[in-house]
Amino acid sequence: MKTFAINNFESGKFLVLFTFIFFLNLPMFAGFLSFIDRSIINVFSLIICFFMYFFTYRGSSIGFKNLIIYFLVVIFLFIQFSKTAITYGFLDGLATFLRYIFYLTITIFTYQRGLTKSSINMIIFLSCLFCILSACIGFIQGNYSYLNGAYRFMGASASSAGLAIQASVCLFLIYFKFIILEKRIYLSLSNCFWLITTLFLLYILLITQSRQPLLGILAVMLVHLLFFRKTLFLIVLIVLIFYSNTIIESSGISSTRIATLFNNLIQITSINELEDIRDGSLIARINYIKVGASYIIENSLVFGAGLNSFQGIYEAATGKDGVAPHNDLLLIFVEFGYFGLLIFFYGLFKYSKTVITKKLYFPVAIIIFWALGLSLNNFLYYHSVALMMFFLASLSLKSNAILSIKKSNL
Numbered sequence: 131m132k133t134f135a136i137n138n139f140e141s142g143k144f145l146v147l148f149t150f151i152f153f154l155n156l157p158m159f160a161g162f163l164s165f166i167d168r169s170i171i172n173v174f175s176l177i178i179c180f181f182m183y184f185f186t187y188r189g190s191s192i193g194f195k196n197l198i199i200y201f202l203v204v205i206f207l208f209i210q211f212s213k214t215a216i217t218y219g220f221l222d223g224l225a226t227f228l229r230y231i232f233y234l235t236i237t238i239f240t241y242q243r244g245l246t247k248s249s250i251n252m253i254i255f256l257s258c259l260f261c262i263l264s265a266c267i268g269f270i271q272g273n274y275s276y277l278n279g280a281y282r283f284m285g286a287s288a289s290s291a292g293l294a295i296q297a298s299v300c301l302f303l304i305y306f307k308f309i310i311l312e313k314r315i316y317l318s319l320s321n322c323f324w325l326i327t328t329l330f331l332l333y334i335l336l337i338t339q340s341r342q343p344l345l346g347i348l349a350v351m352l353v354h355l356l357f358f359r360k361t362l363f364l365i366v367l368i369v370l371i372f373y374s375n376t377i378i379e380s381s382g383i384s385s386t387r388i389a390t391l392f393n394n395l396i397q398i399t400s401i402n403e404l405e406d407i408r409d410g411s412l413i414a415r416i417n418y419i420k421v422g423a424s425y426i427i428e429n430s431l432v433f434g435a436g437l438n439s440f441q442g443i444y445e446a447a448t449g450k451d452g453v454a455p456h457n458d459l460l461l462i463f464v465e466f467g468y469f470g471l472l473i474f475f476y477g478l479f480k481y482s483k484t485v486i487t488k489k490l491y492f493p494v495a496i497i498i499f500w501a502l503g504l505s506l507n508n509f510l511y512y513h514s515v516a517l518m519m520f521f522l523a524s525l526s527l528k529s530n531a532i533l534s535i536k537k538s539n540l
Contacts, residue, residue: 143249146186151256153178155514158260158296162267162286172225176232176513187239196238204231210465213436223437229513230437233520241524247311250525254303257518258327261300264293265334283337291507294340297331299515301347302499304328306522309354310492346503353498357491415456415506421447422455422464434467458505484527492526
């Protein structure tokens with residue numbers, strides 16, 4: 131049996147994984163648990179998952195060099211957290227502080243030890259299960275919100291964007307399952323189940339009317355065709371170029387936010403006309419960049435303003451509270467300054483270099499999916515979905531022939 135190394139989840143793993151994924155996904159039910167403050171839910175979820183993870187890996191060893199780097203990063207994160215705690219309040223940065231340590235810990239251990247194929251399959255199944263459970267609760271409650279000119283489905287989440295990110299990452303996990311884990315695809319009850327699950331997750335994603343996660347899924351599909359089905363890629367590309375309007379009209383999505391933005395963009399003849407687009411979400415994101423980036427530049431904050439500091443900065447500038455940056459690069463710049471951006475681009479360079487050296491395909495799909503599907507939706511705030519992306523990024527770098535671009539099941 132092909133594995134990605136051996137881990138302690140192998141014995142009694144389903145109950146352990148179920149409990150772990152349950153607590154991990156607890157913040158994705160913040161709308162259903164609206165009587166509890168979201169910061170408390172996030173902190174509680176992270177602490178429980180921390181204890182579970184460290185208990186499971188309590189006998190694991192880590193190299194001295196990696197241990198030193200790990201503690202240096204934790205100290206740096208604590209300093210950044212202290213800035214926020216002093217300026218804006220203790221809870222404002224605590225959940226973010228715990229998230230980043232959590233991402234760092236699990237990324238290192240997953241890359242170092244790996245996971246078995248059966249454990250990965252269970253993680254994918256349970257992640258999809260909790261996403262669908264959230265949607266079912268949302269259907270029962272009629273949980274829609276009117277935002278940016280559209281009624282958007284929220285499921286049991288506190289926002290439609292949160293559910294959209296969750297659904298899109300579940301779709302990406304299913305894609306990982308069939309392109310990496312399975313030797314071949316054939317007609318079976320199991321595969322029919324995954325096909326139905328995929329279609330239902332796509333439906334959930336569509337009714338959230340969140341545009342970027344859907345764009346990320348479509349982009350991954352096109353990149354897959356480019357790598358493995360070049361003729362089909364050319365056909366699809368030609369169809370999209372010449373018949374996109376016809377497809378939108380005939381599909382019945384012409385009144386959605388996705389189609390409206392598309393129609394606005396194709397009518398632009400010069401870059402100056404971007405300012406004339408009346409799209410609340412797009413205009414707000416441009417304003418977030420102006421406020422956040424200006425604060426760091428004007429105050430010459432080389433190491434940033436601290437963890438989760440954007441909300442306080444934006445509230446001081448505009449009077450609106452509880453606003454997120456909606457841009458991962460802006461988030462890094464505000465929280466970690468020029469130093470943070472430098473580290474991010476260096477890490478992206480090293481990751482890309484490894485991908486090119488080993489001739490791996492799936493990490494390319496991860497980068498495309500993040501850039502086009504997640505980077506403008508604060509996915510780092512949702513630790514259940516962010517963890518899955520770091521988890522996939524670690525696994526996809528393992529030296530294994532089945533990760534090569536030479537073959538594909540799809």
